[in-house]
Amino acid sequence: MAQYAGFCKGVKRAIDTAKDIGNEYGKALTLGPIVHNQFVVDYLAQFGVGAIDSIDYLDQVEKNTAIVLRSHGVGKAVYDRLEKEQIQYVDATCPFVKAVHKLAYKAYTENKDVIIVGDPTHPEVIGILGWTDNKGYVLKNADNIKDLPKLNRDIVVVAQTTQTDENWKEITNTLKDLYSNIKVYNTICKATSERQSAAIDLAKEVDLMLVVGSQSSSNTMKLAKVCNNQGATTYQIESVADINKNWFFKNMTVGITAGASTPDWVLKEVIQMTEELLNEVNDLKKIEKGEVLKGTVTKIEDNQVTVDVGYKYEGIIPIGELSSLHIETANDAVKEGEQVEVEVLRINDEKSKMILSKKAVDSKNAWQTLQQKYDDKEILEVTVADVVKGGLVVDIGVRGFIPASHVERHFVEDFSDYKGRNLKVKIIEFDQENNKVILSQKVVLDEELETQKKNVIVNLEPGAIIEGTVQRITDFGAFVDIGGVDGLVHVSELAWYRVDHPSDVVKEGDVVKVKILSLDANNERISLSLKSAQPSPWDEINKKFSEGQIAEGIVKRLVSFGAFIELLPGVEGLVHISEISDKHIGAASDVLEVGQQITVKILDINTDEKRISLSIKQTIEPEPTQDNEIDLQKINETTTYTFGEMIGDKLKDLK
Ligand code: SF4
Structure with a gap:
């Protein structure tokens, strides 16, 4: 505390005078505020002492109101007017x-x-x-x-x-x-010079000078100026409300002085608060560079974030120390009120400046946990922070990179809509020395698919009929997805009839019903049948055909021993070469060609072996002979049987 500070004799005398006049008469007015200090003005108001700005307002003053001339004094003209108008006044001008x-x-x-x-x-x-x-x-x-x-x-x-x-x-x-x-x-005035000298002496010895007094007080401003000139950090304050705790640091010395118009009670409050704050900072553990602290984000600006770490002043995280990734604004990395862990990069208590890094702590923590996750092959949930050439960038405490080929199981041409997406990934390459972490979503998807496949296979039963989607068509069959796992429908299992190419029956994307023929869980091979999931044309063959019946068919294949005739899709019968013609032929192709529509007679149906014997020649009218001549006219008149049905057995005897 400066040796001389606070009320001078002149100010004290003026205040006491005004107070006494107010007490005695119940009201008084000063010409201008009694001193340049609002606390004093408010104090005197309790005693009925107010103020008028100028003598020009005297005519508005209530009669019998005493005028107090304040310590600053007034010019001769003011006295002359007061005398002339016989206005009561008390002269409190400082001697x-x-x-x-x-x-x-x-x-x-x-x-x-x-x-x-x-x-x-x-x-x-x-x-x-x-x-x-x-x-x-x-x-x-x-x-x-x-x-x-x-x-x-x-x-x-x-x-x-x-x-x-x-x-x-x-x-x-x-x-x-x-x-x-x-x-x-x-x-x-000696009081002024004494205060200034005392303030100068004190300012030379301390780290911080507090000069208490109104911002409009001339002598207070001059006190602040002389203190500043000594190189001491100086703050002019009006009351405790202006004190900032960030001004104080451990083991510092603080000097206090006050202007001549500063009341004692204001000065006492400042002294008390200063002592409390000094005790507080001296008790505070000193923060050192490199320390890791926990704090709360209190303010976010474009290029920096303010963090309260429970110290006497707040720390700053520059935008470049917020994240290991490039961010446009600080808002992209933290939210107000968020709890953060930070490392002290630089600290200067004298300037109340502390530079912090969130990135440094995140990075250290991240490398430790990432190593563990890499060793454990753990799945990480990440958010895509950026899409760059060649892949995606994610923030995992450090910069993580997902190469384009490791994003999906399928090829992706444009990743532009991946920013902000949440992905499940695994670390596939970990190199702390070179600050490199490579991640893969594809690996996770592959594993999920494998698991899904196993689950699907476990729950499948041979013989079951299930729904699937045609995924891929090859020359030898079609692959059908039956819930995450593909099974093969061989070309021979696509239809009950002979299929030249799978694409004749199905196309990619078709939803089909298939029957599980066999399962090989170890090799994940599943054989499926499309035709077995549908009724077999042989099931009702006896309802549609009977022995001796004449039917229409199409020549499907010619072989050395005869010709296969399709009666229904999936149902073929054989015309043995001997049953093709009643004349001698060397090969079926002598008289038949593939695709030819032909009339046949059903000789025999063997449903167990799915065989039908047919004859063409028994459908052909024989050359009329004496013995075998038939009165066709008569037959047609007496029966509704077809000609073939009627003559079938007789022609057979002609072989
Ligand atoms: S001259 Fe001013 S500073 Fe000196 S005692 Fe008088 S009022 Fe106070």
Whole structure:
């Protein structure tokens, strides 16, 4: 604490006077705020003391209201008006200020030029100037000297009581060099210079200076300025509410001073709060570079994130330290309120600056867990962060890459809609040294399919009829998907009739019913039959055909011993070469050709062996002979049997 700080005698006297007047009369008005400190103004309001901005508002003042002239003082014209209008007033002008008034007025009345070193807008300076009938000159700094007119008369120089010695000396030394007819009166108040000297001494010894007082208080501002000039980090505060705990760090020293208009109770609160915060930071464990901390995201900006790690000030994660992947904005990596683990990259308590990295912690944790997952061949759930040439990029604490060939089981031409998708993957290559992790979804899909296949196969029974989808057609048959596993329908099992090519019966995508013929779980071979899932034309052959019946058929194949005739799709009968013609023929092809429509007689049906014996020649009318001549006219008139049926056996006898 500075040796001299807080209320000066002049301010204390003015405040006590106003308070007493308020207490005695119940109301009083000051000309302008009593001091430049709202806490004091509020305090006096409790005693009925208010303020008017200017003497120009006097006519609006209630009768019998006492006017208090504050410590800053007023010009002669104000006194004259108060006297003239017989307004009651109490003069609380600081005696030191009054002394300056006297000097200025004397010089003015002695026809001398008066120069006031001070702030031309400050009420005290306006008051002093008023004692020169506003004919004096005000110099705020040495630069203003050049604006002075040519001064030929004797000159008297006075100071605003709260001026700094430094400014005063600079201006008066320059004036003395310029003018010989000059008399200089250092009217800087001792209270002001004492406070400034004490503040300077203190500022030299501490890390941080707190200067307590209103932002509009001239002497407080000057205190802050002289402290700053000593190189101490200086904050001008009005009350405890302005204190920022981030200003404090472990083992620091803090100096406190206060302007002449700062009330004791405000100063005490600041001292108390400062002590508490110093104790707090001194008890805080010091954070070191490289430490890993847990924190909460409190603010997200485009290029950085603020994190509260429970320290006296918050840390910053630059966007480049958020993720191992490229991200556009910090929002892509974290959300406000999210708990994060971070590593301290840099820390500077004096500047309250802590740079953190989430990426570093994520990366370290990730390599450890990834090694374990790789060893255990564990499945990871990841989200596609980016689509790049050659594959997909995912964030697994480190950058993970899924080559295009390892994304799906099938070829994918365009991955542009994969960004944001969730995938199940396995690590197929792990190289921490080279910062390389290669992942595969295809491996997971393959394994899932294998498992699915096994489950499907286990639940299948030979003989069962199930539904499937034609996946692929080859020359030797069709592969049918029966729930994740493909079975083969051999070309011979596609239909009850002879099939030249599988595509004559099915096409890819057809949903078909198939019968399971056999299962080989070990080799995952499943034989299926399409035709066995449908009724066999042989099942009802005896209902459709009978021995001796004449039927129509198509020559399907010619062989050395005869010809196969298709009676129904899937039902063929054999015409032995001896049953083709009643004339001698060398081969079936002598009289028949494939595809030819032909009339046959059914000689024999053997359903067990699925054989039908046919005859062509028995359907042909023989050359009429004497013995065997038949009265066809008569037959046609007496029966409804067909000609073939009628003569079948007789022709047989002619062999
Ligand atoms: S700082 Fe000095 S001149 Fe100003 S009011 Fe206080 S005692 Fe008076």
